[in-house]
Amino acid sequence: MAKADTVRKRAPLKIRRPPVGASPGTLIADPAARRSELRLTLISPEKFKTIDNASIDELNAHCEKWPVVWLDCTGLANIPLIEEIGRIFNLHPLALEDVVNTGQRPKVDFFEDHAFVVMRMIDDVTAHRYEQIAVFFGKNFVVTFQEREGDPFDPVRKRIAASMPNRLRSRGADYLAYALIDAIVDSYFPPIEAAGEVVDGIEDQMLNTPHKHQMRQLHELRRDANVLKGVLWPMRDALATLIRNDVPFVKAATKIFFNDTLDHSLRLIELVENQRDMLTGLIEMHLSLTQARTNDVISYLTIVSVIFMPLTFLVGVWGMNFEPESSPWNMPELKAYYGYPAALLLMLVVAVGLVAFFRWKKWL
Template identity: 70%
Template structure:
């Protein structure tokens, strides 16, 4: 029995939304959300302090004593905790609704004394899984919310610990917010480089010989490019909005660095578009090569059939039952002593003649 190949279908991501008619700013936890855990980073020009498994009391006590604080909340299950964080930093409730209801479009919103940024970060490169990261920042604080453990902020934490001179220790919270956003944007580059190498490998493989698995791989890669485009295009617009913003908690010297991150996002979009065009071309090339291969097979079978048609005709005539004794017209050559080799020789001559004719016409 032939082995049936099963295709694993990817279940679509369900975007959680508030119930219809709910009051603006209503926080409803997703049943699948992870339990919330807080980590606190306290920053000053002279020192820095990290508090894992921080409590709200730690957060409230640190707000007045440190120039810049960074609160990182991993997991969005505890909406009461999230609401209390909003109360401590006086964050807008509408932004918290977008924080809890993940799957938002990357964007930036400005309020009186803080900004709210939503970005899509690569959570699992191999599985192609993304997560929403929400970031609030004001004059002296940055608050980040993640769906689950794992983030690209490791280099930023190392830079905070590094010795002076250290811009992350001497500048305001807007520079820390820039560093976190820049880390998220730069995390896309290794993924795109890996996908580019995969595309080049499939192209080289197709030039050697086409296979059915290549079509599936190309379509999966193209679907991944669409997801990347959906995340990067609005991210570019959000970074442009940060650059244009005239708010007191974003300083002009930070906008110079934000402009560099904006350039990175533009480069990423260009790479995504280039990969999409390459994938579209490879899919079309695969279809063309498959059709050409099919045409070659059909042409070969047609030539083989054309060669055997006259041979079958002769074999059919000589295979008919006649009685030469009844009439001289009833196939007297059936009694020929060399009839069998003569018939085979004639068939061979006709067959080779047709092959030579097809070669002369360059059909073979």
């Protein structure tokens, strides 16, 4: 959680587009894009093989020999390499254009022999940085493009390496694509649940003592929830589109699993919506508590002022310049032996009487 005097900086969401009038399918690399590296995973029911820092020659040599090929491209700086991957797997050029122009809305597009899925995953929770990940899959291949290192795919890789029976090595490319997409969706649960715990902690603190820094934290959390909402809703629509369409490279048995991923996305949306509602309520409660505390302070100050008003009047009267010897009406009590304690006693009686009156009126 950010400190009260620290403003969290967010990585801006930059959407790079080709120049106006450029030919459709034009690929232009972001100058800040990372160097492209390939990781090739070859899968069959009996065995698997992983090649780190793979080359195009290795891809061509193994592509036709294995039932399922998963190519993971990390970094989008090498445009010729991305174009060559598109040529090998016959990927649509408009989809490849969306791969390098990061910041796309989550969606699903279907082409003749493959599907194209754009997702967003949380790349850095503390910096609130999102990363686009593109997934192509067809009858016997899955190709993923991500902007930089780091992804939620390690559990999938471990499942591929597990001993038989192994559904990831026997159910085909569409099931592998499901596993990868499901991992992306499920990666949202930990940060959203952690944010919920932070919200609960702020609520407990507010009920004890509201502070100014809590308002900043609440606004930051609500802004985070709005960003998540903008990501999760189109992700849900994309998953629903993936389930509804009838294409030969997505088997009916796999759609059942995609439907489970859709349920996960709906659950995430519910969590975010509940957090937004709770944050809105906490912001309103913070304003109410702050206003009530201010009203209490003003009330106490007003009561103290009212108590001292008659005392100030009495002191002011006795503090005037009188000459008792010139007239019997000229404050003769100034000559009284017990005049000073009598004056103090009178002021005490007035103060106590006012306090008793305020309590009788239930103002205290």
